[in-house]
Amino acid sequence: MDDQLANAVAERYEKQWILAAYLEAEWGDHFEVVRTPEPTGADPRYPIRQTFYADVADLVTGLARARYGDGDLSILDIGGGTGRFLYEWLLRNPHTANAVLIEPSVGMTRFARAFLEGAETVTEAPYIGTKAAPQTQPFRRPTPPSAVGSLTIHNAKAEEVELGDGSFEIVCCLNVVDRHNDPVGLIAYLAQKVKPGGLLVISTPFDWEPDYTPPEQWFMDLRQVTPTGWGELATKDFVWDFRYTLRKATRFLPQVAITAKPA
Numbered sequence: 001m002d003d004q005l006a007n008a009v010a011e012r013y014e015k016q017w018i019l020a021a022y023l024e025a026e027w028g029d030h031f032e033v034v035r036t037p038e039p040t041g042a043d044p045r046y047p048i049r050q051t052f053y054a055d056v057a058d059l060v061t062g063l064a065r066a067r068y069g070d071g072d073l074s075i076l077d078i079g080g081g082t083g084r085f086l087y088e089w090l091l092r093n094p095h096t097a098n099a100v101l102i103e104p105s106v107g108m109t110r111f112a113r114a115f116l117e118g119a120e121t122v123t124e125a126p127y128i129g130t131k132a133a134p135q136t137q138p139f140r141r142p143t144p145p146s147a148v149g150s151l152t153i154h155n156a157k158a159e160e161v162e163l164g165d166g167s168f169e170i171v172c173c174l175n176v177v178d179r180h181n182d183p184v185g186l187i188a189y190l191a192q193k194v195k196p197g198g199l200l201v202i203s204t205p206f207d208w209e210p211d212y213t214p215p216e217q218w219f220m221d222l223r224q225v226t227p228t229g230w231g232e233l234a235t236k237d238f239v240w241d242f243r244y245t246l247r248k249a250t251r252f253l254p255q256v257a258i259t260a261k262p263a
């Protein structure tokens with residue numbers, strides 16, 4: 001049963017139209033979209049808000065600085081998608097000692113490498129179209145942040161990568177728990193990887209689907225699943241916009257919860 005749910009999630013994040021939606025949500029402000037006029041009359045550049053990753057990076061950076069100053073920190077991003085959150089983190093934190101992105105989708109990882117590391121093997125990206133046929137567009141990469149030398153990208157599930165317990169000052173997992181077959185188990189796993197005194201950053205739009213998570217495991221407030229004894233540093237909602245097709249856009253309002261492990 002769990003394998004079936006995990007396979008459904010894995011299939012979702014290899015679909016071209018899903019990848020197109022994520023690329024726009026994460027990197028749309030960096031796409032140089034070269035389009036012929038849309039024959040259906042839909043405006044392919046209708047603006048959606050693309051501030052979620054910068055908003056979260058600002059919040060986490062402020063809390064991390066208050067705790068650690070400008071120290072050389074280790075950060076882990078699980079289910080990091082096409083990498084925009086770590087990009088925003090590295091821009092704000094050039095002294096990062098170790099940044100690790102773990103992402104099981106082959107397609108997402110490919111673009112994380114292109115955008116973060118400047119991998120030049122990728123020159124075209126799927127762009128919003130219809131569900132059956134996303135368009136393909138050339139794109140321009142941002143200049144990689146100077147701290148990119150500290151970054152390692154793993155194309156794997158969280159549970160498949162050997163990570164020492166207590167080895168990261170900051171562990172992030174953005175918008176993944178509602179796409180996991182055991183969300184509370186995943187949070188317990190993330191908590192193990194945080195150093196004593198370090199930060200756990202979780203966000204979710206609670207967009208639960210029975211195909212991905214058994215309904216008896218759904219919850220609607222991250223504070224219900226915070227590890228026992230951890231301090232609550234911030235709980236905030238941010239806007240997270242998506243266009244899935246030229247005629248379907250969705251605004252999510254994920255809750256972002258940041259807690260601190262006892263020192």
Ligand SMILES: C[S@@+](CC[C@H](N)C(=O)[O-])C[C@H]1O[C@@H](n2cnc3c(N)ncnc32)[C@H](O)[C@@H]1O
Pocket residue numbers: 009013026078079080081082102103104105108156157158159173174175176179180
């Ligand atoms: C909704 S997307 C969020 C991506 C990115 N964090 C963001 O906020 O844009 C969920 C991501 O979780 C990843 N994922 C699903 N199961 C995972 C697992 N067991 N370990 C790590 N990542 C996983 C998916 O491949 C997908 O990229």
